[in-house]
Amino acid sequence: MSDFEGTNLFAQQEANRRKSRWIVAAFILFFAWLGFGADAILYFASRGGRSPVPWQPGFPLIGVVLTAAAAMLIYYTRRHGAEKVLWATGAAELTDPRTDEERRLANVADEMAIAAGVSRPRLWLVNDPDPNAFATGDDPAKSHIAVTTGLLGTLNRDELQAVLAHEYGHIKNLDTQLMTFLAALVGSVLLIREGMGRFLFYGGRLGGSRSRDRDRDGGGGAGPLVIVLLVLWVISWILAPIVINVLAMWVSRKREYLADAMSAQFTRNPLALASALEKIESAEAPTKSIKAGTAHLCIADPLGRPLSNRQGRLADAFATHPPMALRIARLEAMGHGSAFRDAASPPAQPA
Amino acid sequence: MSTVILLVIIAIAVLWFISAYNGLISLKNQTLNAWKQIDVQLKRRHDLIPNLIETVKGAMNFEKETLEAVISARNKAITAVAGANPQNVAGAAQAEGQLTGALSRLLAVVESYPDLKATANVGQLQEELTSTENKISFARQMYNDTATQYNTRQQQFPTNLVTGMAQAVPAQLWEITDEAERAVPKVDLGFGKRS
Numbered sequence: 001m002s003d004f005e006g007t008n009l010f011a012q013q014e015a016n017r018r019k020s021r022w023i024v025a026a027f028i029l030f031f032a033w034l035g036f037g038a039d040a041i042l043y044f045a046s047r048g049g050r051s052p053v054p055w056q057p058g059f060p061l062i063g064v065v066l067t068a069a070a071a072m073l074i075y076y077t078r079r080h081g082a083e084k085v086l087w088a089t090g091a092a093e094l095t096d097p098r099t100d101e102e103r104r105l106a107n108v109a110d111e112m113a114i115a116a117g118v119s120r121p122r123l124w125l126v127n128d129p130d131p132n133a134f135a136t137g138d139d140p141a142k143s144h145i146a147v148t149t150g151l152l153g154t155l156n157r158d159e160l161q162a163v164l165a166h167e168y169g170h171i172k173n174l175d176t177q178l179m180t181f182l183a184a185l186v187g188s189v190l191l192i193r194e195g196m197g198r199f200l201f202y203g204g205r206l207g208g209s210r211s212r213d214r215d216r217d218g219g220g221g222a223g224p225l226v227i228v229l230l231v232l233w234v235i236s237w238i239l240a241p242i243v244i245n246v247l248a249m250w251v252s253r254k255r256e257y258l259a260d261a262m263s264a265q266f267t268r269n270p271l272a273l274a275s276a277l278e279k280i281e282s283a284e285a286p287t288k289s290i291k292a293g294t295a296h297l298c299i300a301d302p303l304g305r306p307l308s309n310r311q312g313r314l315a316d317a318f319a320t321h322p323p324m325a326l327r328i329a330r331l332e333a334m335g336h337g338s339a340f341r342d343a344a345s346p347p348a349q350p351a
Numbered sequence: 352m353s354t355v356i357l358l359v360i361i362a363i364a365v366l367w368f369i370s371a372y373n374g375l376i377s378l379k380n381q382t383l384n385a386w387k388q389i390d391v392q393l394k395r396r397h398d399l400i401p402n403l404i405e406t407v408k409g410a411m412n413f414e415k416e417t418l419e420a421v422i423s424a425r426n427k428a429i430t431a432v433a434g435a436n437p438q439n440v441a442g443a444a445q446a447e448g449q450l451t452g453a454l455s456r457l458l459a460v461v462e463s464y465p466d467l468k469a470t471a472n473v474g475q476l477q478e479e480l481t482s483t484e485n486k487i488s489f490a491r492q493m494y495n496d497t498a499t500q501y502n503t504r505q506q507q508f509p510t511n512l513v514t515g516m517a518q519a520v521p522a523q524l525w526e527i528t529d530e531a532e533r534a535v536p537k538v539d540l541g542f543g544k545r546s
Contacts, residue, residue, distance in 0.1 A: 100474070100478070103478060104478060107478065107479075107482035108482075110482070110486065111485045111486050111489055114486055114489045114493060115489035115492060115493060117385075117493055268492065
């Protein structure tokens with residue numbers, strides 16, 4: 001490891017670990033707020049003696065349940081997040097290379113494992129003609145790298161090597177740890193939101209019809225407060241997945257530059273990655289197998305969003321990847337620097 | 352008051368000493384590990400070669416010299432690598448460099464036997480050899496990077512005060528000794544010939 005990689009790598013790992021801790025804390029606190037908020041709403045709503053739900057609110061049951069559920073979700077996501085992500089893309093593990101392409105992939109992965117100094121991750125294939133690749137995993141020692149069949153068919157050996165080296169860079173950075181976690185969280189929250197939506201719909205119908213009759217008898221001066229709390233609670237419930245998505249994008253954009261640089265460091269061939277990125281960019285988008293939640297794990301935006309090509313605060317907040325042209329330009333600048341130049345490629349003879 | 356300051360200074364010095372010593376030990380072991388990695392890949396190559404020779408021998412009756420060059424280079428390399436370690440790299444580097452040269456000459460000759468090339472075995476073997484060459488060169492790269500870090504740390508002040516106690520010795524880098532690999536192609540721009 002050179003000093004360049006040493007200083008940036010260490011700082012990056014620390015930053016990723018810190019972000020992971022913050023996200024865990026924010027996630028659990030958010031659910032606690034939602035849960036205890038719901039309890040407060042129910043408490044105020046039932047102060048008149050009529051409870052909109054089948055039990056009498058006193059002990060903050062929902063708060064405790066949601067906080068415990070959030071903690072369990074975090075634990076479960078940490079352990080099984082990678083499998084979920086891979087399952088969502090329909091990836092198949094490459095355990096026994098048969099074709100020349102598969103053998104080449106396995107060999108190139110082994111070579112890069114040596115260059116990167118990490119153990120070789122499990123390899124997966126996604127059946128999709130659009131070239132793309134992503135890495136996922138909870139622990140650098142137990143990671144996964146997936147490539148699309150389109151990637152295997154489009155790139156030559158050096159370019160494939162460069163793309164894999166980029167993914168190894170993410171694994172070494174602990175980017176995969178953080179981003180797998182986020183991807184799995186996004187998926188879980190969306191699932192829960194759907195479930196809770198149904199619960200609220202049926203529960204609200206029952207509660208609303210009952211309390212409407214009795215409120216006319218002089219129910220609660222807590223009425224407006226309840227409504228305000230309820231509205232806030234519903235808004236936050238809708239906002240939660242959006243916030244998580246923005247978080248996911250925020251953590252990822254600048255990572256790509258570092259992973260590109262690490263790829264150049266591992267292969268000593270930045271032009272190979274530049275050439276690979278050009279091929280990936282010019283291929284037909286989108287990669288249908290890779291859904292939005294896992295977009296930030298890939299080497300190129302699988303949805304081919306035009307926002308990715310812009311710079312500035314707004315694009316930084318919502319785009320998953322930096323502009324491809326800029327990534328290629330940086331790599332070419334590295335490549336044409338004297339440190340990586342091959343011995344004398346002869347200049348073209350003038351006619 | 353001054354004893355407290357003195358104690359604090361001593362405590363800081365001791366802590367620094369421990370971390371410098373441990374840092375050197377860690378790098379020494381990383382260097383050794385990287386060296387072993389090269390060893391593993393070199394052995395892989397040594398083991399692949401007999402297989403390759405067997406596969407091409409039948410079809411390449413007129414290329415006995417090339418084949419024998421590979422076999423003898425391999426045997427020399429095996430003995431050279433057996434006695435090598437991070438403080439004694441040059442012999443192994445040279446022997447392996449010569450083996451690389453002999454192998455590439457053999458593979459270049461194989462190119463001129465299209466029937467042989469078309470055999471599935473040869474294709475697979477070529478991929479295996481390419482992959483092994485790459486692995487050797489990446490292992491070598493990793494070793495050189497780690498060894499450079501180790502050497503730099505040993506030379507930097509104040510860590511260089513600790514090297515004796517840590518028994519830290521500079522590690523040699525794995526240089527390219529095969530002249531063919533280093534040779535810069537001659538470029539003739541033909542200024543004199545232009546009319």
